[in-house]
Amino acid sequence: MPKTTILIVAILTVLIAIPLHAITVYAADVESQQVNGWLLWMTQPIVVTLLLCIASMGVVLQAFSPHFGFGGILSILALLFFYVIHMIAGYATWQSIFLLVLGVILLLLEVIVPGGIVGSLGFATIIISLLSSGTDTMHMAYAILTALIVLVLGMVIMMKFFGKKLNLFNKMVLNDSTDTEKGYVSNKNRIDLLGQEAITTTPLRPSGTAMLGEERIDVVSEGGYIDAHKKVTIIKVEGVRIVVRESHKD
Known part of the structure; x- marks a missing residue:
């Protein structure tokens, strides 16, 4: 698990930090009045909601996958696109990026050290990062709520209709049963x-x-x-x- 954690954090950091740095250097010479119409359109509530829903679906796919793969990459790319657009437009800041990375690290630590507290802090940190990066706090709140609904519905559909099991918690839960068929005996029956x-x-x-x-x-x-x-x-x-x-x- 530590190797997987390091890999995910590294990918997330590289995919977000390097492109954002290059873009902000390029955008430094562009006055805010000259931001193109398409850029403003990409920060509209409906587009933001769509991006966050895509990120949520990626989380669902990753949660049911035994290894880091398509779902995780999909979520990272959706968040990357969200933060790139909003940073060029002047809404997202490096502080919000830091909060995002910190929140992801805390969520990964929750898998290693379960208990609920670290994971809750990580989830709250990501929400704060998203709220502080949008054009309007209320619109961002609605977009986040919609994405969370998609996340929950996705989990339910995967478990109820497709019979999938959460691989995300395999290391947190002891799956082996201590029965006599596997050689376990609680007390010697003489x-x-x-x-x-x-x-x-x-x-x-x-x-x-x-x-x-x-x-x-x-x-x-x-x-x-x-x-x-x-x-x-x-x-x-x-x-x-x-x-x-x-x-x-x-």
Whole structure:
């Protein structure tokens, strides 16, 4: 997992930082009044919503993929396009880029160190970054809400209709079952003791101890009181619970 984390963070940083740096250097010589109409159109709410929804769909695809692939790349490219356009237009800043990268790192740390707190901080940081990068805070809030709805619906569709399982949490959840078919035994079930006789060393009220040869065992009477130094017969073994019955009455 650490190698995957480093790879994703590196790709995200390179794809966002280097192009943005080159673009901002180029755009430094262009006055804000000369920004082309297409650039302003690309910052409109409907386009922003579409980009964030594409990023959400990429997250859904990546969440159900065992390795970093198409879904992750799709999300990165959608976010890259969003931040490039908004940085050229003068809305996004390097502070918002820093918040985005920080949020992604925190989300990746949540996979390594689960608990919920780190992941929640990462999610909140990404939301703040997006809100601070848009042309209008209210429009950005609606776009983010729409993208989150797409994210949730995508998750539900993948799990309910396609029967997919979240590979994202494979390292967070123990999937192996500790059953007897896989060689796990919670307590040794000593069925070989059935029918053997022992001598009580303490009164059974109804639990106590008895000697089986040279071995001291914990036993439980079938129901009634049995005095010490009485001969008992083992009639049932349930895990560590050994049930005995008095062999004879004095």
